[in-house]
Amino acid sequence: MNALTGTAALTRLALRRDRITLPVWVFGLAAFTAGTTALWTDQYRIAADLVQDTRIAATSPGIRMLGLASGPSVGGYAMVRDYVLLAVLAALMSTFAVVRHTRQSEETGRAELIGAAVVGRHAGMAAALIVTVGVNAVLAVLLGLAMTATGQPAAGSFTAGAAVAAVGVAFAGVAAVTSQLTSSTRGASGMAAAVLGVAFLTSGIGNMAGDADPSGLRVDSAWPAWLSPIGWGQQMRPFGGNQWWPLGLAVALFLACVGAAALLATRRDFGQGMLPQRRGHAAASRTLRSPLGLAWRLQRGALLGWAVGMLGFGLVMGSLIGQVRDTTGTARDWYARLGGSDQILDAYHASVLQMAGMAAAIYAVQVLLRMRAEEADGQLESVLATAVSRPRWVASHAITALLGATALLLVFATGTGLAAGGVLGDPAGQVRTLIGASLVQLPAILVIGAVVIATVALLRRFAGPVSWALLMASILLGPMFGPTLKLPQWAQDISPFTHLPKAPAVAVTAAPVLALIAVVAALAVTGLVSLRRRNLALPA
Amino acid sequence: MTAAISVSGLVKNFGTTRALDQLELTVSAGEVHGFLGPNGAGKTTTIRVLLGLLRRDGGQVSVLGEDPWRDTVSLHRRLAYVPGEVNLWPNLTGGEVIDLLGSLRGGLDPARRADLLDRFALDPTKRCRAYSKGNRQKVALVAAFASDVELFLLDEPTSGLDPLMETVFQDVVRELRQAGRTVLLSSHILSEVEALCDRVTIVRAGRAAESGSFDELRHLTRTSVVVETSRPIDGLGDVPGVHAVSRDGPRVRFSVDQGELNRVLGHLVALDVRSLVSSPPTLEELFLRHYGEDIATARGDADLVGVR
Numbered sequence: 152m153n154a155l156t157g158t159a160a161l162t163r164l165a166l167r168r169d170r171i172t173l174p175v176w177v178f179g180l181a182a183f184t185a186g187t188t189a190l191w192t193d194q195y196r197i198a199a200d201l202v203q204d205t206r207i208a209a210t211s212p213g214i215r216m217l218g219l220a221s222g223p224s225v226g227g228y229a230m231v232r233d234y235v236l237l238a239v240l241a242a243l244m245s246t247f248a249v250v251r252h253t254r255q256s257e258e259t260g261r262a263e264l265i266g267a268a269v270v271g272r273h274a275g276m277a278a279a280l281i282v283t284v285g286v287n288a289v290l291a292v293l294l295g296l297a298m299t300a301t302g303q304p305a306a307g308s309f310t311a312g313a314a315v316a317a318v319g320v321a322f323a324g325v326a327a328v329t330s331q332l333t334s335s336t337r338g339a340s341g342m343a344a345a346v347l348g349v350a351f352l353t354s355g356i357g358n359m360a361g362d363a364d365p366s367g368l369r370v371d372s373a374w375p376a377w378l379s380p381i382g383w384g385q386q387m388r389p390f391g392g393n394q395w396w397p398l399g400l401a402v403a404l405f406l407a408c409v410g411a412a413a414l415l416a417t418r419r420d421f422g423q424g425m426l427p428q429r430r431g432h433a434a435a436s437r438t439l440r441s442p443l444g445l446a447w448r449l450q451r452g453a454l455l456g457w458a459v460g461m462l463g464f465g466l467v468m469g470s471l472i473g474q475v476r477d478t479t480g481t482a483r484d485w486y487a488r489l490g491g492s493d494q495i496l497d498a499y500h501a502s503v504l505q506m507a508g509m510a511a512a513i514y515a516v517q518v519l520l521r522m523r524a525e526e527a528d529g530q531l532e533s534v535l536a537t538a539v540s541r542p543r544w545v546a547s548h549a550i551t552a553l554l555g556a557t558a559l560l561l562v563f564a565t566g567t568g569l570a571a572g573g574v575l576g577d578p579a580g581q582v583r584t585l586i587g588a589s590l591v592q593l594p595a596i597l598v599i600g601a602v603v604i605a606t607v608a609l610l611r612r613f614a615g616p617v618s619w620a621l622l623m624a625s626i627l628l629g630p631m632f633g634p635t636l637k638l639p640q641w642a643q644d645i646s647p648f649t650h651l652p653k654a655p656a657v658a659v660t661a662a663p664v665l666a667l668i669a670v671v672a673a674l675a676v677t678g679l680v681s682l683r684r685r686n687l688a689l690p691a
Numbered sequence: 692m693t694a695a696i697s698v699s700g701l702v703k704n705f706g707t708t709r710a711l712d713q714l715e716l717t718v719s720a721g722e723v724h725g726f727l728g729p730n731g732a733g734k735t736t737t738i739r740v741l742l743g744l745l746r747r748d749g750g751q752v753s754v755l756g757e758d759p760w761r762d763t764v765s766l767h768r769r770l771a772y773v774p775g776e777v778n779l780w781p782n783l784t785g786g787e788v789i790d791l792l793g794s795l796r797g798g799l800d801p802a803r804r805a806d807l808l809d810r811f812a813l814d815p816t817k818r819c820r821a822y823s824k825g826n827r828q829k830v831a832l833v834a835a836f837a838s839d840v841e842l843f844l845l846d847e848p849t850s851g852l853d854p855l856m857e858t859v860f861q862d863v864v865r866e867l868r869q870a871g872r873t874v875l876l877s878s879h880i881l882s883e884v885e886a887l888c889d890r891v892t893i894v895r896a897g898r899a900a901e902s903g904s905f906d907e908l909r910h911l912t913r914t915s916v917v918v919e920t921s922r923p924i925d926g927l928g929d930v931p932g933v934h935a936v937s938r939d940g941p942r943v944r945f946s947v948d949q950g951e952l953n954r955v956l957g958h959l960v961a962l963d964v965r966s967l968v969s970s971p972p973t974l975e976e977l978f979l980r981h982y983g984e985d986i987a988t989a990r991g992d993a994d995l996v997g998v999r
Contacts, residue, residue, distance in 0.1 A: 258781075258820070335781060335820055430816040431783075435790030439783075445791060449780070529778030533831070536742050536772040537795035540764045686745045690776060691735075 157270035161278035165252045169282065176244045177290045180237060180315075185297035188229045192301050195225050202368065204228065209363045209370050211474040216355040216467055219376075221391025222369045226303040230311060230389050235354075238381045239347060241290060241319035245283050246343040249326035252279035255336040273413055276327060280409060283323040291316035307390035314384035317401035321380035322347065324408025331415035334424035337452075344456075354382035380404065442539050442547035449525075450518045450548075454555045457514050461507065461559045465566025468503045469581075472571040475499045488634055492656030496575075500567070500585060501656040502631075505648060507563040508592030509626050511556040512599040516622050518552045519603040523614045526607075529690045542679050545604060549675075556596050564589040588654035594667035595647035599625060601674035608682035695720040695755055695842055695873040696741060702749030703736055703897075710736045712897040713750070718875055720841075723868050725888035726877040727978065733897040734877045735775055738846050741875075742772060755842055768797045771835035775846035775877070777827040779819035785830045786815025792834040799837040807833040810859050825851035836863055843867065843874045849883060861887055881975055893978070901977075908977055913946040915970050916955075921963035930958055 195201040202223045208231045209220035218231030253276050256262040262275055294312035299305050322343060329342040357376025364371060369391065376382035383397040438444045475486065476496060483495060489505065490498025522545065525531040534544060564585035571585075572578025602621050606614040628638060629648035643649045647667055652659040696718035703711040711733045718724040728734050739745040740752060743759035743766070752759060757766045779788050786808075793799030808815055813829045822830065828851045835843060849860050857880075864874055864887050878884050884891060885905070892902040901908055913934065918924075919942050927943065928936045932951025937944050947955050952969070959967070 337782070429818075431787065431818055433784065433786040433815040435787040435794070439787060439791055440794035442795065445780075448783070452782075529774070529776060530780055532739075532744065532774050532778070533772075533792055534795065535744060535763075536767060536774070537792055538764050538768040538797050539795050684746070687739075689739070689744065690778070 154271040154273040155277055157265075157268070157274040158277045158281070161252075161265065161270065161274050162281050165278050165282045169248065169251075169286075173244075173248065173282075173286045176240075177286060177293055180240060180244075180290060181293040181297040184229075184233060184237065184294050185301055187233055188225070188298050188301040188303060191229055191232070192225050192303075195228065198223070201225065201228060205231075206367045207474070209368050211471065214471070214474070215358045215361070215370055219358050219372065219385040220363075220368060220370050221388045224307070224390045226298060226307045226311065226390035229298070229303075230385075234311070234314070234385060234389075235351065235381060237294070237315045238318040238384055239351065241287065241315050242322035242347050242350075242380075243344070244290075245287060245319040245323040246326040246340055246347070248283045248286065249279045249323050250330055250336055250339045250343070252282065253327065254330035254333070254339040258334070258336050273416060276330075276412060276416065280323055280327060284320055284405075287316040287319035287323070290319060304390065306393050310387055310393040310395065311389035313395070313398055314387040314389055317384045317387070317398050318350075318380045321383075321401040321404045321408075324405035324412070327412035328408050328415070331412050331419065332424050338424070341452075341456075348460075350379040350381050354379035354385060357382055358385070442534070442544055443551065445534070446547040446551040449521055450551050450555055453514070453518055454558065457510075457555075457559055458562050461510065461563040462566045464510070465507070465563040465568075466570045468506075469567035469570025469572075470574060472496065472499065473574045476575075489630055490656045491653035494656060497656035498653075500571075500588065501653040503567060504560075504564070504585070504589050504592060504654070505630060505651070507560055507567075507589060508595060508648065508651070509629070509631070510563075511559045511592065512596045512622060512625070514559055515552050515556045515596055515600045516603055516618050518555060519548060519600055519607070520615055520618060522548050522604075523607050523611070526611075526688055527690065531687065532689050535687065541682050545679060545682065549600060549604060552600055553593075553597065556600075557590070557593065560589040560592055561586060584655050591652055591654040591659055591664075594664050594671070595625075595651050597671045598647040598667055598674070601671045601678065605674045605678035605681075608678040608685070611688045693720050694718065694753070695722075696724075696875060697753045698737070698741070698750065700750035701737070701740065701747055701752060703733075703740060703745060704748050710897055711740070714894065714897060715899045715902070716892050716894075717902070718873060719890075720873050721868070721871050722889040723864060723874040723876060723887050725884035725891035726875055726894065727879075727881075727884060727891055728877075728894035728900075732894045734894060735846055736897075737894070738772075738844050738875070738877065741844060742767070742770075769840050770842040770844060771796060771838045771840045772844045773828070773831045773835045773846060773848045775848075775850070777824075777831045779822075779827055779830060781820035782818060784816055784818050785813060785822060785826070788819060788830055789815065789834040789837065792831075793838055796838050796840070798839075799834070800839060804833065804837040807836055807863070810863070811856060823851070825853065825856070828852060829856070832860065832863075836867075841872060843872060845874065846877045847879060848876070849878070849880060857883065881973075881978060913948055913972060913976075914952060915944065915946045915972070915976070916952075917942055917944050917968045918959060919943075919965045919967075920959065921965060924959075924962055927958070930955055 195204070205220055205223040205228055208214045208218060208228070214231070217235055219234070220231050221227045256265070256275065265275065291309070291312035294315055295305070295309035298308035298311055325346050326339065326343045329346070330339045333339050333342060353375045357372045357374065357379070358370060360373035360375065361370050363369065372382065372386065376385065380401050383400045386397045387394055439448055486495060486498045486502050487493055490501035492498040492501065525534075531544070535541065565582055568582030568585040569578050572581040575581065599622055603614070603618045606617045610617055625646040625648060626632070628643050629646035630643075633643040633646065633649065647670070650663040650667055652663060694717050696716060698714060698716040701711050701714040701716075702709070714733065714737060716726075716737065726734055726737075736745065740747050741754050741759055743763040746760055754766055755769050759766055783791070789804060790799070793804070811829045811833060813826060813833060819827065819830070828848060832848060835845070849857050852860060861883065864876070867874060876884065876888060890902070890904050891908070893900045924943050927933055927945060931954070932948040933955055934946050934948070935944075
């Protein structure tokens with residue numbers, strides 16, 4: 152028996168467990184890529200528009216942070232807009248998959264059961280990595296096919312697929328290491344996500360600090376971009392040279408990480424990490440001793456991470472205001488339509504606040520689904536066996552999530568206002584205007600939150616997938632994509648975001664806000680009543 | 692004596708499966724009541740109905756005079772619960788969980804909390820993910836026992852504890868009984884039940900198979916006898932009331948129905964008895980009688996499946 156005995160069987164087990172999850176990831180990413188590429192193929196039938204928007208992307212430092220221009224082509228423009236998002240999602244897909252089959256199995260005790268069978272020490276990790284690298288290879292091919300199908304050149308399309316998968320493969324290695332370092336699933340995923348954040352920032356800063364070439368259509372990145380797997384993928388230059396050698400850097404990082412993880416695995420005990428467990432408080436603080444305090448304790452880690460992200464997002468969006476002021480053509484039209492005004496600055500503010508509102512809604516779904524996890528994992532049994540009623544438990548989570556989402560909007564508005572004020576002057580006034588306007592997003596976030604509560608109460612096991620699907624539908628049917636995709640009005644009206652007043656560009660009216668709040672009340676009451684009446688779905 | 696828990700005709704279905712079928716259970720105020728039964732018999736389901744976590748499909752349930760489904764919150768202020776599978780928040784420490792659950796129940800006694808932590812030798816600064824099963828159980832036990840409540844519902848509370856901690860647990864339960872508290876103790880550890888409980892209810896396949904004090908239950912079952920005689924024993928199996936005869940060298944073992952012992956002794960005396968040991972039925976035997984039927988039923992089912 153060697154260290155890899157049993158890998159084949161564990162690989163089959165991992166594939167069986169992930170037979171829904173991984174196909175949803177890769178087909179979802181491929182569909183998103185096909186849809187957006189088709190959109191831009193349609194939008195940039197006139198070459199002059201494409202040249203103009205590529206020049207904006209190449210010369211605006213803010214957009215360079217989010218995407219790297221490699222010359223005027225529809226595929227290249229799709230890379231500017233989509234690549235970083237795809238790379239981040241591929242990295243998350245890989246991280247979750249590796250952590251799920253290594254650290255999570257160990258934390259839940261499944262690995263103990265397996266480890267006692269005829270299974271080598273490294274078989275679990277090997278199986279996780281085989282599955283994850285395999286799914287990234289499938290993703291590369293699907294993305295290539297998706298872009299080819301919309302009429303893009305095959306060479307560029309498959310380079311793009313490989314450039315995304317390169318980041319996925321690199322983070323499979325990163326997650327293999329973080330799974331060895333910490334003893335918890337959340338810790339392992341969180342550390343890998345932090346590495347991903349650093350990778351995003353270094354590649355973004357490298358591109359921002361780079362130079363546009365004389366044509367003004369292609370950016371030569373500065374050295375920090377070469378420190379990041381996301382940067383390596385961008386330097387493969389899909390549709391702008393198609394260089395494959397940076398893929399070798401990602402593979403080298405993957406192999407180095409796997410070697411390090413294997414070494415760490417032989418030097419630690421089962422169930423433990425390399426980092427020592429910190430001791431905690433022997434008694435609960437005063438704030439923890441209530442359902443509200445518990446909900447806050449469970450949500451605060453996620454909120455802190457989100458707040459940092461939203462502040463950075465706000466600062467970037469605010470600093471772009473100078474470029475936006477000078478924007479012309481299709482980009483200006485897009486902002487005007489999204490923001491509901493010809494006053495480009497107000498329209499821009501309204502549009503970025505809508506994006507922030509959607510981000511805060513994602514946060515709300517994430518933290519409210521913790522209720523479902525508490526029920527399925529059994530912690531809820533201990534809570535509801537005390538003098539806490541079911542409505543009070545739901546209310547604690549809902550209030551904490553609502554306050555968290557509000558805080559995120561305020562942080563974003565402050566970041567945007569300060570950065571925009573730095574460009575336009577009067578930061579205090581900018582912050583004031585944006586804070587007021589950002590709160591207009593709350594009714595839509597409340598609707599999404601109430602939907603989650605209703606699904607947790609009514610659908611139990613399917614609450615997670617259904618909540619996420621409804622959120623994605625609300626975003627896709629909403630004002631950011633609905634009009635661009637030329638969806639019929641009734642479809643757009645399904646999204647709560649469609650009904651929000653476009654503040655600060657348009658005056659806020661009470662009727663739509665009140666209507667949304669009525670929907671919230673109806674959903675919340677339905678959820679609370681059915682939760683009050685049903686059995687708890689506790690573990691056996 | 693008033694009943695702390697009174698359950699009659701309780702029915703609970705999960706889909707088409709009937710988990711509880713006309714279950715009867717009465718626990719008097721101030722007693723420690725053993726709740727026994729094989730895995731899957733419905734013990735945890737019963738306790739969850741008593742807590743109002745599950746909704747009953749039929750029958751009457753009253754806990755401390757209240758309806759657990761309707762008066763959940765006011766009832767829960769008066770009781771404490773230790774679940775069979777203790778699931779805690781991995782990033783909270785044991786001490787934090789004890790305080791949290793205590794506060795949610797309406798407060799706990801700090802001096803008693805400190806005393807219990809000491810007696811159960813539990814380190815409250817460790818995070819729950821680092822606790823073993825036994826230590827997670829101790830967290831739940833300390834949180835429950837540090838509360839000043841009338842009723843304790845304990846669902847297999849010692850299944851992960853070592854023998855030393857088992858002793859501590861038994862001491863604490865005895866103290867609770869002296870203080871006049873009521874305890875419903877679901878357990879598989881028969882010595883624990885025998886040591887602690889005033890009365891027991893044995894549940895099987897969702898029904899209460901038997902209920903009463905040990906003495907009452909013993910009357911329902913057989914006495915075991917081991918005997919050695921000078922002359923060979925023959926035909927013992929034909930004597931009415933004698934069961935399960937087996938030979939072990941010169942000794943013969945068998946069991947006798949209640950009330951038949953005298954007639955069997957008469958038969959034995961004629962064979963010149965050298966030694967005789969008669970023991971009352973143990974709880975194990977009582978238990979095995981009910982479990983045995985389950986095993987037989989399960990085998991019967993398996994055979995049926997095989998035939999199909």
